[in-house]
Amino acid sequence: xxIILNNLWIIPLLPLAGAAVNGLLGKQWPQSRVNxxxxxxxxxxxxxxxxxxxxxxxxxxxxxxxxxxxxPWMVAGNFRADFNFQVDQLTLVMLGVVAxxxxxxxxxxxxxxxxxxxxxxxxxxxxxxxxxxxxLVMAGNLVLMFVGWEGVGLCSYLLIGxxxxxxxxxxxxxKAFIVTRIGDVGFTIGILLVFWTFGSVNFSEIFxxxxxMPIESVxxxxxxxxxxLLLFAGAIGKSAQLPLYVWLPxxxxxxxxxxxxxxxxxxxxxxxxxxxxxxxxxSHAPLAMLVVAIVGAVxxxxxATIGLVQTDIKKVLAYSTxxxxxxxxxxxxxxxxxxxxxxxMTHAFFKGLLFLxxxxxxxxxxxxxxxxxxxxxxxxxxxxxxxxxAATLAIAGVPLFSGFFSKEAILDAAKDGPYANLYLWxxxxxxxxxxxxxxxxxxxxxxxxxxxxxxxxxxxxxxxKNMTVPLILLAILAVGGGWFAAPTMLGGPNHFxxxxxxxxxxxxxxxxxxxxxxxGGPETGGNALLKSLAAPGxxxxxxxxxxxxxxxxxxxxxxxxxxxxxxxxxxxxxNKYYVDEVYLALIVRPLLWLSTNVFWHAVDERVIDxxxxxxxxxxRELGGELRQVQSGxxxxxxxxVVIGAVGVTVLVLGVWGxxx
Amino acid sequence: xxxxxxxxxxxxxxxxxxxxxxxxxxxxxxSALALILVMVALAALYLLLGAEFIAAVQIIVYAGAVxxxxxxxxxxxxxxxxxxxxxxxxxxxxxxxxxxFLTVELVYWMSRATIGARVTTPTIAPGxxxxxxxxxxxxxxxxxxxxxxILILIALLGALVLAKRDS
Amino acid sequence: MSEIPISYFLxxxxxxxxxxxxxxxxxxxxxxxxxxxxxxxxxxNLAFVAFDRAHGAAHDGWVFVFFVIVVAATExxxxxxxxxxxxxxxxxxxxxxxxxxxx
Numbered sequence: 030x031x032i033i034l035n036n037l038w039i040i041p042l043l044p045l046a047g048a049a050v051n052g053l054l055g056k057q058w059p060q061s062r063v064n065x066x067x068x069x070x071x072x073x074x075x076x077x078x079x080x081x082x083x084x085x086x087x088x089x090x091x092x093x094x095x096x097x098x099x100x101p102w103m104v105a106g107n108f109r110a111d112f113n114f115q116v117d118q119l120t121l122v123m124l125g126v127v128a129x130x131x132x133x134x135x136x137x138x139x140x141x142x143x144x145x146x147x148x149x150x151x152x153x154x155x156x157x158x159x160x161x162x163x164x165l166v167m168a169g170n171l172v173l174m175f176v177g178w179e180g181v182g183l184c185s186y187l188l189i190g191x192x193x194x195x196x197x198x199x200x201x202x203x204k205a206f207i208v209t210r211i212g213d214v215g216f217t218i219g220i221l222l223v224f225w226t227f228g229s230v231n232f233s234e235i236f237x238x239x240x241x242m243p244i245e246s247v248x249x250x251x252x253x254x255x256x257x258l259l260l261f262a263g264a265i266g267k268s269a270q271l272p273l274y275v276w277l278p279x280x281x282x283x284x285x286x287x288x289x290x291x292x293x294x295x296x297x298x299x300x301x302x303x304x305x306x307x308x309x310x311x312s313h314a315p316l317a318m319l320v321v322a323i324v325g326a327v328x329x330x331x332x333a334t335i336g337l338v339q340t341d342i343k344k345v346l347a348y349s350t351x352x353x354x355x356x357x358x359x360x361x362x363x364x365x366x367x368x369x370x371x372x373x374m375t376h377a378f379f380k381g382l383l384f385l386x387x388x389x390x391x392x393x394x395x396x397x398x399x400x401x402x403x404x405x406x407x408x409x410x411x412x413x414x415x416x417x418x419a420a421t422l423a424i425a426g427v428p429l430f431s432g433f434f435s436k437e438a439i440l441d442a443a444k445d446g447p448y449a450n451l452y453l454w455x456x457x458x459x460x461x462x463x464x465x466x467x468x469x470x471x472x473x474x475x476x477x478x479x480x481x482x483x484x485x486x487x488x489x490x491x492x493x494k495n496m497t498v499p500l501i502l503l504a505i506l507a508v509g510g511g512w513f514a515a516p517t518m519l520g521g522p523n524h525f526x527x528x529x530x531x532x533x534x535x536x537x538x539x540x541x542x543x544x545x546x547x548x549g550g551p552e553t554g555g556n557a558l559l560k561s562l563a564a565p566g567x568x569x570x571x572x573x574x575x576x577x578x579x580x581x582x583x584x585x586x587x588x589x590x591x592x593x594x595x596x597x598x599x600x601x602x603x604n605k606y607y608v609d610e611v612y613l614a615l616i617v618r619p620l621l622w623l624s625t626n627v628f629w630h631a632v633d634e635r636v637i638d639x640x641x642x643x644x645x646x647x648x649r650e651l652g653g654e655l656r657q658v659q660s661g662x663x664x665x666x667x668x669x670v671v672i673g674a675v676g677v678t679v680l681v682l683g684v685w686g687x688x689x
Numbered sequence: 690x691x692x693x694x695x696x697x698x699x700x701x702x703x704x705x706x707x708x709x710x711x712x713x714x715x716x717x718x719x720s721a722l723a724l725i726l727v728m729v730a731l732a733a734l735y736l737l738l739g740a741e742f743i744a745a746v747q748i749i750v751y752a753g754a755v756x757x758x759x760x761x762x763x764x765x766x767x768x769x770x771x772x773x774x775x776x777x778x779x780x781x782x783x784x785x786x787x788x789x790f791l792t793v794e795l796v797y798w799m800s801r802a803t804i805g806a807r808v809t810t811p812t813i814a815p816g817x818x819x820x821x822x823x824x825x826x827x828x829x830x831x832x833x834x835x836x837x838x839i840l841i842l843i844a845l846l847g848a849l850v851l852a853k854r855d856s
Numbered sequence: 857m858s859e860i861p862i863s864y865f866l867x868x869x870x871x872x873x874x875x876x877x878x879x880x881x882x883x884x885x886x887x888x889x890x891x892x893x894x895x896x897x898x899x900x901n902l903a904f905v906a907f908d909r910a911h912g913a914a915h916d917g918w919v920f921v922f923f924v925i926v927v928a929a930t931e932x933x934x935x936x937x938x939x940x941x942x943x944x945x946x947x948x949x950x951x952x953x954x955x956x957x958x959x
Contacts, residue, residue: 661958663951664780667881667889671784674877675791682798697860701868708875708895717887717949724891727872731898738865738909743921747901750925755894755932762936763887766943774884774952784881792874799866821915822922830919837926844930851937854944 031084033077037114037167038099040081040124043074044159051156055149064139067152071135071159075128082121093117093531096169096233103172110230115169119532122370123166123302126377130294131159133499137385138286140496141392151191151284158184162295166302171220171230174303178216178267181296182209188291189283201279208276212266219259226252236309247316257310257317261324264300270328270358274351275609281343285388288343293350293384294377301357301373305366308533312364318448322362326443326456329355333463337470338592338603341398342387345471349424350380352460356439359457363449365442367529372435378510379423379432382503386417389492389500390475397487400474407476409489412497414476416504421472423507425465426570431511433567436461440566458565465573473581697737704730717768721759728752742819865906872899884950886939890932897928 033039047070055063088095098113135155142151158181165177183206190202220230227235245251250258264270269277280292291297304311304321311318329352336348353376360369391398393410407414423432440461443454491497580587592599601607658669707727711720728751735744775781826834876899879892901921908917946953 656959659957659959660779661955662780663954664784664881664884665778668780668784668787671787671791671877671881675787675794678791678794682794691859693860697864701864704868705871705875708872708879711888711891711895712875712879712882717885717891720883720888720891724895727895728898731902734865734868734902735905737860738905740905740908740918740921743901743905743918746922746925750929751894751898755929758932758936759887759891762940766887766940766949768885768887768949772884772948772950774950780881784878788874788878788881791877792871795870795874796867799870800863802863802866816913818915818918821913822918825915825919826922833923837923840927841930844934848933848937851934852940 031087033081034084034088034095034116035097037081037097037116038112040074040077040128040167041160041163043070043077044156044163046070048153048156048160051149052153055153058149060139060143060148063149063152067156068132068135068139070156071128071132074159074163075132078124078128081116081124085116085121090531094120094233098169107228108224108230110170110172112173113169113231114167115232116167117532118529119302119305119370120167122374122529124163126298126374127159127162127166127295130377130381130503131162131290133502134286134290134294134381134385137289137388137496137499138284140493141286141388142284145284147191151188154184154187154191155286155290158188158291158296162299165299169232171223171232171235174306175216175220178263178299178303179213181291181299182206182213182267185209185280185291185296188287189280191283191287195282198282201276201282205276205280208273209266212263212273215259215262216264216266219256219263222252222256222259226256232306239309239313242313244313244315247319250316251314253310254314254316257307257314258320260303260307261300261317261321264303264358265324266300268297268300268354268358269351270300270324270355271331272608274328274332275612277351278344278347278605281341281347285343285384285391288347289381289384289388292347293380297350297354298357298373298377301354301361301369304358304361305370305533308361308366311361315448318362318364319450320362321358322443322448322450322453325355325358325360325362326453326460327355328352329359329460330456330463333460333467334602335605336467337463338599340401342390342400342403342471342475343384343398345400345467346380346383346387349383349464349468350376352464353380353424356436356457356460359443359453360439363439363442363446363453365439365446366533367526368435368438368442370529371525372432372439375423375431375435375507375510378503379420379507382416382420382500382507383424385496385500385503386413386420389413389496390417392492392496393489394482395487397482400471402482403475404478404482405476405480406489410491412491412500416497416500417476418472419504420507421468424468425573426461426566428567429511431507431509434511437564437566440564458569461566462569462573465570466577469574469577470581473577477582478585693737697734700730700733700737703727704734715770717763718760721756721763724759725752725756728756739818742822862906862910866903869899869903869906872896872902884952886942886949886951887936889951890935890939894928894932897924900924 047066050066051063055066085093085095094115094117096113096115098111100112101109102112103110135152138151138155142148145151161177161180161184163177165174165181168174168177186202186206188202189205190199192198193202223235224230227238229235239253242253245254266273277292277297281288283291311321332348332351332355336345336352339345339348353372357369357372357376360366360372389410390403390406390413393406393413394403397403419430423430426433426436440454440457443449443457444451604610658665704727707723707725707730710723711727714720714723728747732744732747732752735741735747873896876892876896879895880889883889883892901924904917904921904924908915908921911917942954943949
């Protein structure tokens with residue numbers, strides 16, 4: 030009797046209960062009790078996910094996707110949105126990432142936030158985030174997914190602005206929420222259009238109808254293309270792509286576990302998940318796929334350039350996240366949805382690890398985040414160092430680590446797949462080069478070289494166990510997580526692709542499924558391995574590593590000299606191409622002016638208040654006039670009587686002309 | 690020009706004269722006497738219309754009791770000549786035209802009334818009108834009759850209470 | 857015999873009524889105003905009697921006249937009592953002096 034499958038609501042509701050308990054009751058509790066509630070709720074969720082996986086794998090194929098509806102929500106005419114949850118292979122992968130990495134980060138937070146005020150609030154928000162993210166991932170219709178979408182945005186705002194007494198943090202929270210909102214406008218319109226086109230917002234019905242529709246041409250913008258582009262607009266905001274990425278670097282104002290969980294592993298990947306979930310629609314709208322791929326590739330390269338020169342350790346990782354998300358979208362845009370999701374998973378491992386390790390460094394340095402004030406930490410905080418090193422190898426795409434397999438899959442599809450585009454592939458390769466460079470730069474600046482801080486002011490110490498154990502676990506995943514797909518190289522099937530094949534093949538047009546087929550096909554063992562080792566991706570990773578080694582280990586004076594020579598370009602990139610300033614001047618200021626002068630002063634004060642107050646004033650003035658009738662003089666009253674009498678007489682008899 | 694018609698014009702003229710006197714004489718006691726003139730003239734007109742009982746009641750009750758009451762009160766209050774105040778602007782400007790308009794309108798319509806184009810004869814109506822009246826009063830209109838007596842009782846008490854001086 | 861059209865009586869009634877209204881509006885003495893009201897009632901009585909004569913044998917019109925006279929008498933009694941009280945309070949017979957109940 031499948032327990033979880035029949036009670037899917039357990040999975041999101043456990044963290045919600047944790048959030049409620051901690052939020053409402055936790056203010057006076059000791060940290061241990063807050064921990065107990067917050068960690069146990071997520072642990073139970075994780076166990077539930079494991080049990081779900083076990084039950085799911087025992088299901089016969091015709092019952093997948095498994096959809097259960099738990100309560101009706103909105104019913105209006107033909108429109109129906111229920112609380113229904115859907116489980117298929119894609120859902121399972123996402124659940125594993127969210128619950129697993131989420132649990133590790135929760136445990137880490139007990140150590141990182143131990144000396145912070147508002148401890149109970151932090152865990153309440155974190156659990157609330159888990160609730161919304163799980164809802165998003167398990168939703169069976171677009172509206173419920175949007176609930177989760179907005180909810181994670183809310184939690185992101187709450188957590189970025191956790192130290193709300195600091196103006197920069199509060200502003201960053203607002204910025205994140207507002208910028209993603211802009212994308213969400215497109216998303217909402219997209220949902221409306223979906224309902225209008227398909228008559229339903231449930232995934233099962235949409236996909237059934239869409240698979241029968243013809244593939245739209247690239248030159249014309251048809252309905253499906255419009256829908257896909259609108260939904261992607263939401264993804265651009267949520268997943269911080271060009272031009273709506275500006276909130277993510279600012280989001281580093283929040284505590285580091287928040288950056289790890291929300292802005293690396295889970296929330297920002299919601300956009301990728303959405304595109305993958307709606308892959309049937311995208312496959313029927315090649316123009317939309319092209320847009321997705323272009324946006325992804327350009328963002329990947331652009332953001333990597335900014336990350337080259339940043340000095341704050343978290344900002345480097347932030348721009349790196351934007352860049353890697355670009356890769357995921359590139360993967361989806363060229364039809365390799367499974368590869369995109371795979372990169373999502375490996376990214377959760379290594380980027381989550383990178384952020385947590387950075388947090389460990391910051392914790393060790395007593396709050397210092399500027400890499401120019403670090404150096405030589407290798408021997409002092411070894412666990413942090415080795416785990417971070419593993420993550421760096423993964424993200425750079427060094428062979429046999431997880432990042433290598435996922436990045437190669439994407440770049441392969443960009444080069445050779447049915448939707449291949451060499452320009453985009455070139456951007457991807459260049460981005461990989463820059464990624465390797467700046468990641469090793471980060472590693473070298475932080476852990477190698479001479480000590481650039483004052484020993485007496487900063488007591489560098491390794492982090493406690495509740496922080497280092499998650500680091501180690503994530504490092505294992507970052508190293509070994511790629512072997513789901515690895516066996517291709519060695520002649521075995523690509524487990525990951527095969528696992529997700531039922532999701533990405535049903536209903537998809539021929540080209541996309543051909544890709545899924547080819548990716549899963551076995552190749553002859555040793556040859557394939559050698560071929561992949563000589564792939565362009567590996568070569569650029571090597572180049573990046575060597576360049577970083579030269580600049581930061583061998584000749585540490587070089588970076589400064591180069592910055593002086595290319596002063597203008599350096600300043601431009603250091604200031605993130607002044608994009609924030611441009612937005613401020615072009616969009617924010619005019620909008621604020623409009624709100625203040627037009628909507629506030631003119632409309633609200635003069636028109637609305639004027640009308641309302643005017644009615645009051647008019648009534649008072651009318652009353653003032655009318656009361657003059659009460660003169661107290663009986664003769665006037667008598668006259669009024671006569672007036673009335675005359676009036677009645679005239680009414681009854683007529684003035685001159687009425688004949689009786 | 691028959692006798693009834695002449696009589697009518699005489700008494701009608703007296704009535705109108707009395708009304709005008711009532712308006713234009715300044716002492717209230719003079720106005721009261723003018724009103725008595727009006728009532729007596731009206732009583733004569735009732736007789737012309739064959740309503741003997743009503744004419745008698747008019748003289749006895751109206752002219753004989755009500756107007757006497759008025760005269761008593763005027764004398765009691767020592768009402769002198771009227772002050773010429775004119776505080777109400779409304780009455781001063783609007784009252785005149787309206788009053789005249791009302792009069793003219795009513796006169797106009799009354800003059801066009803075709804009801805009773807049947808005319809009156811000056812002889813007393815056939816039958817016993819007083820007996821008929823009493824029949825009506827004590828049969829069909831008994832209830833209002835009795836209520837009226839209660840009304841008079843109430844008025845009596847009210848007048849008593851109101852006019853009593855606090856001793 | 858000769859005949860007087862009923863409408864003559866009605867016209868007279870209208871004239872008397874109108875004069876009563878004018879007196880009501882223009883006179884300032886309380887007692888005089890009451891007398892104007894009595895004039896109006898008399899004019900109405902005349903109209904009733906005239907109509908009664910026009911309607912043949914039934915004498916319902918006279919019943920109404922009867923009641924009008926009774927009620928007018930009653931009203932005169934009570935009204936004059938009120939007038940006395942007012943005059944005692946305000947020491948003046950001018951109704952324009954009775955003006956405390958204003959805005």
